Amino acid sequence: MTPMERYRRDCSAFFARLGTEGPQPLVFGDGRWDRPVLMLIGEAPGEQEALMGRPFVGKAGKNLETFLQALRMRREDLYVTNVVKIRPTKLSAAGRIVNRPPSLEERALFTPWLMREVALVRPKALVTLGNVALRAFVADSVGRRHGAWSRAVVQAPDAAAFTLPLFSLYHPASVIYNPALKTVYAADLRALAASLGEGSDAPGDI
Numbered sequence: 175m176t177p178m179e180r181y182r183r184d185c186s187a188f189f190a191r192l193g194t195e196g197p198q199p200l201v202f203g204d205g206r207w208d209r210p211v212l213m214l215i216g217e218a219p220g221e222q223e224a225l226m227g228r229p230f231v232g233k234a235g236k237n238l239e240t241f242l243q244a245l246r247m248r249r250e251d252l253y254v255t256n257v258v259k260i261r262p263t264k265l266s267a268a269g270r271i272v273n274r275p276p277s278l279e280e281r282a283l284f285t286p287w288l289m290r291e292v293a294l295v296r297p298k299a300l301v302t303l304g305n306v307a308l309r310a311f312v313a314d315s316v317g318r319r320h321g322a323w324s325r326a327v328v329q330a331p332d333a334a335a336f337t338l339p340l341f342s343l344y345h346p347a348s349v350i351y352n353p354a355l356k357t358v359y360a361a362d363l364r365a366l367a368a369s370l371g372e373g374s375d376a377p378g379d380i
């Protein structure tokens with residue numbers, strides 16, 4: 175059993191005991207889990223992700239393509255995950271099951287598992303998409319931190335804390351709802367690509 179398989183087993187067992195997993199399985203991260211250059215962290219799986227058991231597929235996968243193209247990377251070069259690993263849902267007025275933002279309680283339950291995941295993957299740097307992912311590490315808002323490097327404190331349960339460089343981006347969904355953010359998001363991506371292109375140790379200097 176690999177360390178990642180053990181992590182998934184332990185995380186599944188924890189949420190099965192809590193009874194919060196529901197009928198859908200947890201959607202774990204995927205990609206390169208042994209010291210990739212980047213670990214990309216989103217908010218929570220949506221409908222397609224829950225169906226396919228993989229983060230950032232369907233519409234969100236198209237956003238990921240834009241991200242990868244800007245960075246000249248392939249999906250398998252990085253590790254992609256979410257803070258919350260179940261699809262948060264609610265009933266719409268029309269009686270349909272739709273996505274909702276993860277609750278504070280869900281975020282608090284999943285954050286120690288995210289920290290374990292970061293400690294296991296040990297990327298060179300983190301890229302967070304939106305406030306939910308940013309606030310797992312830094313008590314600030316993406317409105318203030320977007321497009322810039324911060325230092326994330328990674329405190330996994332039962333392990334020594336360490337820090338990693340963290341680049342904060344708006345969540346691609348917020349760019350869809352607020353088209354004015356499109357140029358901001360594009361400029362932030364260019365800034366990230368430029369700082370990664372400055373040399374493989376550029377994020378480490380933050």
Ligand code: URA
Nearest residue numbers: 216217218229230234
């Ligand atoms: N899909 C994901 O996996 N995560 C997000 O944050 C949004 C869509």
